[in-house]
């Protein structure tokens with residue numbers, strides 16, 4: 232697909248023949264997961280596929296083979312695979328910003344052939360030049376060759392960023408924390424609530440702290456404000472503890488502050504030496520950037536070899552998405568099943584339930600990836616969509632969620648498709664007496680999707696001795712869709728595969744809906760208004776009066792009640 236065809240008018244999926252037939256199919260669909268499993272011993276095998284190291288069982292979704300066949304036709308009729316190829320080739324599929332969408336280039340191996348040349352630029356060379364600098368820097372910090380201004384080894388690296396410049400790095404660090412082997416802890420500041428910067432730095436020694444200011448644009452209010460706060464904290468603490476003079480301040484900033492950005496001129500304006508800045512490119516969306524230099528904090532805390540393995544995992548899933556036949560292509564199938572759930576089964580939300588405490592930030596990461604990407608009501612030609620788009624992604628690790636919100640997933644009135652994620656090998660193989668605790672944990676993982684799919688019938692409830700009105704309360708309808716994703720272990724490669732899987736699922740949904748999953752204009756109005764409201768918040772009476780009565784009332788409440 233050329234740039235022109237990539238940007239061609241999107242196809243309204245609801246006008247396709249496949250959509251029409253899916254509607255008929257939905258109406259006519261009979262049976263239940265109980266019946267489908269009972270009558271088809273091959274069901275699990277038929278709907279289970281391996282993608283790189285991920286083992287993905289789709290069989291507990293409310294699908295039959297005709298559903299999948301029709302969904303694949305829908306993908307064909309909405310040019311999903313052509314758009315996929317256009318993305319990998321560097322076509323400007325992000326039309327509203329006239330940009331290529333090339334996060335997949337960030338994980339191509341060095342020396343891949345043929346080289347990827349986009350807009351006249353050898354992208355592979357650019358990517359590996361920056362990676363080399365990031366790794367050299369990480370090695371220097373980890374070995375102690377790079378020290379703070381007073382000559383002490385770095386012990387804490389603080390990443391300041393927000394959105395894509397925070398959520399990916401935090402999630403990956405939390406997931407792979409056991410691999411941090413250089414005595415360097417990573418911390419993260421994102422919120423402009425000043426308590427975030429305060430609490431994160433309160434117990435730190437500035438002499439052993441390195442700060443990474445991560446911002447694609449280097450204009451984000453939260454990040455620049457936090458970077459200034461932390462610079463002030465660091466310099467004043469060094470003045471006190473190490474007698475830093477004003478002449479030495481520049482050197483202190485150079486030894487304790489580095490930056491990651493696509494806007495290296497702005498990095499310099501901030502006072503960070505461009506030598507200590509790592510770039511990336513406007514073809515990397517913020518929420519797709521954890522595998523760019525935005526991951527510098529990970530290379531420092533976890534090490535370049537861990538980061539390399541992570542990238543290799545991303546690439547393995549990219550290759551699967553790019554080359555696997557459609558009927559076995561896991562991101563394609565999962566994206567299409569999400570479309571089925573949203574547009575035909577009327578699901579509004581989607582739970583992501585990792586059975587791994589180390590993945591506790593994965594749902595938060597996915598919220599930005601999926602909702603900033605597909606929370607759109609117009610297609611890429613400006614026309615209004617006529618079907619639902621987006622899904623509300625949310626979740627918590629199991630088993631905690633089981634004791635909080637699973638009740639609604641099991642017995643509520645809404646359909647909530649759920650992705651369960653688990654690993655065969657425990658990160659911490661602990662025993663409670665003779666009991667292997669990981670097996671207890673996994674028994675819960677297996678039990679939940681089984682309960683959702685097959686439920687509990689009236690006969691089964693009565694057979695347990697329950698009578699009267701309690702019977703209904705104890706019944707489970709079943710037919711609550713879920714996908715189970717397993718892998719041998721939560722390695723860096725498997726984590727890369729998981730992230731890339733969800734990136735591509737998000738892509739597939741956006742492509743079917745005809746929306747541009749790579750812009751985020753919806754966050755702009757709030758930012759604009761926050762700037763405009765600043766004088767009113769500071770007490771300018773005429774600015775307060777100019778507001779609507781609700782906003783004016785809230786600002787007055789703030790002005791009257793603030794102490795300190």
Ligand code: F6P
Nearest residue numbers: 394395396446447448451517754
């Ligand atoms: O406001 C939304 C957003 O632009 C996200 O898309 C992005 O990840 C985040 O802000 C941070 O942006 P930056 O990396 O430019 O500071």
